[in-house]
Amino acid sequence: MAALSDVLVDVPVGIPADAEPTPAEPTPAEPTAAEPTVVDLATTDVRALNRALHAADVAQTSPRWRVVRPDGRHSIAVGLDAEVQVQIDGHVGYYCAGMNKTADVVVDGNAGVGVAENMMSGTVRVRGNASQSAAATAHGGLLVVEGSAAARCGISMKGVDIVVGGDVGHMSAFMGQAGRLVVCGDAGHALGDSLYEARLYVAGSVRSLGADCVEKEVRAEHLAELTDLLAAAGIDADPTTFRRYGSARSLYNFHVDNASAY
Amino acid sequence: MTEHQPLRESATFDRATIAEIQRAAETGIYDIRGGGAKRAVPHFDDLLFLGASMSRYPLEGYRERCDTDVVLGARHATYPLHLSTPVTIAGMSFGALSGRAKEALGRGASEVNTSTTTGDGGMTPEERGQSKHLVYQYLPSRYGMNPDDLRQADAIEVVLGQGAKPGGGGMLLGQKITERVAGMRTLPMGVDQRSACRHPDWTGPDDLEIKIGELREITDWEKPVYVKIGASRTYYDVKLAAKAGADVIVLDGMQGGTAATQNVFIEHVGIPTLAALPQAVQALQEEGLHRTVQLVVSGGIRNGADLAKCMALGADAVAIGTAALIALGDNAPERDAEYRALGSAAGYYDDWQEGRDPAGITTQDDELAARLDPVQGGRRLANFIRVMTMEAQVIARACGKAHLHHLEPEDLVALTIEAAAMARVPLAGTSWIPGRGL
Numbered sequence: 001m002a003a004l005s006d007v008l009v010d011v012p013v014g015i016p017a018d019a020e021p022t023p024a025e026p027t028p029a030e031p032t033a034a035e036p037t038v039v040d041l042a043t044t045d046v047r048a049l050n051r052a053l054h055a056a057d058v059a060q061t062s063p064r065w066r067v068v069r070p071d072g073r074h075s076i077a078v079g080l081d082a083e084v085q086v087q088i089d090g091h092v093g094y095y096c097a098g099m100n101k102t103a104d105v106v107v108d109g110n111a112g113v114g115v116a117e118n119m120m121s122g123t124v125r126v127r128g129n130a131s132q133s134a135a136a137t138a139h140g141g142l143l144v145v146e147g148s149a150a151a152r153c154g155i156s157m158k159g160v161d162i163v164v165g166g167d168v169g170h171m172s173a174f175m176g177q178a179g180r181l182v183v184c185g186d187a188g189h190a191l192g193d194s195l196y197e198a199r200l201y202v203a204g205s206v207r208s209l210g211a212d213c214v215e216k217e218v219r220a221e222h223l224a225e226l227t228d229l230l231a232a233a234g235i236d237a238d239p240t241t242f243r244r245y246g247s248a249r250s251l252y253n254f255h256v257d258n259a260s261a262y
Numbered sequence: 263m264t265e266h267q268p269l270r271e272s273a274t275f276d277r278a279t280i281a282e283i284q285r286a287a288e289t290g291i292y293d294i295r296g297g298g299a300k301r302a303v304p305h306f307d308d309l310l311f312l313g314a315s316m317s318r319y320p321l322e323g324y325r326e327r328c329d330t331d332v333v334l335g336a337r338h339a340t341y342p343l344h345l346s347t348p349v350t351i352a353g354m355s356f357g358a359l360s361g362r363a364k365e366a367l368g369r370g371a372s373e374v375n376t377s378t379t380t381g382d383g384g385m386t387p388e389e390r391g392q393s394k395h396l397v398y399q400y401l402p403s404r405y406g407m408n409p410d411d412l413r414q415a416d417a418i419e420v421v422l423g424q425g426a427k428p429g430g431g432g433m434l435l436g437q438k439i440t441e442r443v444a445g446m447r448t449l450p451m452g453v454d455q456r457s458a459c460r461h462p463d464w465t466g467p468d469d470l471e472i473k474i475g476e477l478r479e480i481t482d483w484e485k486p487v488y489v490k491i492g493a494s495r496t497y498y499d500v501k502l503a504a505k506a507g508a509d510v511i512v513l514d515g516m517q518g519g520t521a522a523t524q525n526v527f528i529e530h531v532g533i534p535t536l537a538a539l540p541q542a543v544q545a546l547q548e549e550g551l552h553r554t555v556q557l558v559v560s561g562g563i564r565n566g567a568d569l570a571k572c573m574a575l576g577a578d579a580v581a582i583g584t585a586a587l588i589a590l591g592d593n594a595p596e597r598d599a600e601y602r603a604l605g606s607a608a609g610y611y612d613d614w615q616e617g618r619d620p621a622g623i624t625t626q627d628d629e630l631a632a633r634l635d636p637v638q639g640g641r642r643l644a645n646f647i648r649v650m651t652m653e654a655q656v657i658a659r660a661c662g663k664a665h666l667h668h669l670e671p672e673d674l675v676a677l678t679i680e681a682a683a684m685a686r687v688p689l690a691g692t693s694w695i696p697g698r699g700l
Contacts, residue, residue, distance in 0.1 A: 079480030
């Protein structure tokens with residue numbers, strides 16, 4: 001893996017966060033902790049940004065990044081594996097922060113399909129809305145969507161925590177294997193269809209439950225984890241207003257009597 | 263009925279059909295099994311090579327070179343795979359196979375400098391450690407998928423489907439979901455795992471292009487990205503996969519094996535490998551990408567003749583799965599009594615889904631798995647791949663070719679009208695290619 005200094009051909013470093021982004025020549029100055037590295041995606045391509053974010057020494061050399069004018073580009077800040085903070089000012093396309101490890105990514109806008117897909121750890125926060133398949137198959141970390149998330153939010157989730165300030169679309173948590181999905185608004189049709197061991201909390205209405213998904217009792221330990229999740233997400237909601245859903249575990253094994261359930 | 267009138271079996275309701283109706287009525291569940299299509303379909307046995315004579319010069323069998331190397335994934339990747347033989351090992355999961363079987367596949371493949379492939383369940387250290395070239399499958403389930411393994415893979419294979427069940431997802435029954443398998447897949451132990459058939463975060467070719475872009479970005483454009491399709495609408499699928507940016511397309515025909523699938527799916531969905539391959543080549547040629555995007559063909563590849571015929575029809579490499587398991591020891595005649603105890607027999611055993619494989623290959627039972635020595639198994643697999651490669655060289659030299667890739671459709675004729683139409687080569691003894699006039 002290259003060092004950050006080896007991949008700076010296209011990425012200006014050390015520009016103050018409040019500076020007007022320009023396609024400047026690479027600046028030799030080392031950034032300080034207070035100065036994020038600013039990358040303007042109108043003049044720098046996503047490849048150069050990701051290459052720099054993948055540099056072996058990025059956490060030491062430049063732990064804070066600010067990406068401006070993303071303009072819906074795909075695959076921004078994917079595959080991060082370092083303790084860096086990335087602030088993206090604007091809307092992003094597909095797979096922003098995909099397979100994230102350790103890093104903290106904030107999208108100050110809306111996110112396209114598959115934001116934080118297969119995330120392993122770290123946090124991803126979307127200040128706007130998220131398109132479908134948010135945090136698909138993600139194993140760990142925390143995804144916060146302050147607005148609403150579209151269909152299939154948390155599809156095949158494998159351990160991630162997801163907190164959605166608004167609503168989620170249909171088939172959310174489909175085949176959810178592990179992790180927790182918190183929905184402060186309403187959930188669409190077929191919530192938790194074919195659910196395994198993921199735990200779902202919804203404050204608003206649920207249009208319908210999917211196959212093998214049932215409402216379950218909210219016990220003290222569930223209130224406690226819900227309180228913690230809302231606090232971690234920074235979302236002000238009353239945990240006592242949520243209902244819990246999980247797997248009835250009746251479809252875990254083939255049985256002819258269950259044929260009509262599929 | 264007279265005393266001497268012979269019994270007449272119905273062609274429609276033959277004994278196998280009657281038995282299946284009786285079994286279905288008894289159990290209320292469809293038959294699930296391993297392996298590929300058992301029905302007779304037009305296959306590579308229906309093709310013959312035209313050895314050199316007056317118009318073509320043969321090469322000396324033991325004196326003139328006939329190269330077999332292949333490069334996979336040079337279209338976009340910084341580090342394509344350089345293999346010494348075009349025989350690769352198809353994707354088979356840890357879970358479907360024991361850890362020792364996966365290790366044996368890695369050992370065998372590495373011994374002959376070819377690649378092996380993970381499956382629906384993630385990458386094991388045994389397999390990574392023993393595989394010089396390891397292709398990491400990216401499946402709808404994403405079981406065990408993580409960026410660390412993605413980065414330590416040598417190539418990435420986005421799986422859209424497989425030949426045994428195009429349109430179907432993976433399946434692994436509860437008896438094989440042991441603690442380790444369950445842990446790798448984040449599933450409860452003992453569940454009947456039914457994987458998704460569609461990817462969770464993309465649909466269609468335009469999305470696939472973006473997904474491939476993401477995988478390249480995560481791995482800094484270093485690794486070849488394959489796209490695997492089950493043979494069905496092959497012509498269009500190959501065009502779309504190439505357009506989406508695939509470096510390599512893996513085409514799996516209906517004879518391709520599966521660890522566990524409904525028998526009705528295996529036998530009635532998809533098309534034969536022979537029918538699919540020429541469609542794929544045509545699609546790539548029309549896009550100007552034949553040989554730029556490599557084509558790996560699987561599904562019923564059994565020997566060097568099949569390999570040579572795939573090469574002649576335009577493939578760059580083949581992948582073997584069932585044949586590789588047989589090379590390791592699957593269906594070995596010395597275990598016939600044990601197969602019979604399971605209601606099968608050596609040469610017939612296909613209940614790979616049950617996890618009771620006497621050969622210790624398609625099992626998660628530690629005692630059974632211990633029966634397979636991965637070193638010896640790897641050696642047997644390497645032997646088999648060497649034989650396949652040498653057999654193909656024999657044929658290629660006879661056709662005057664100094665590289666397996668120099669074989670061409672003009673070297674082939676077909677024994678049946680069906681094979682001639684599918685392979686788009688003349689019926690033997692004629693110049694007639696069905697569908698192309700005289």
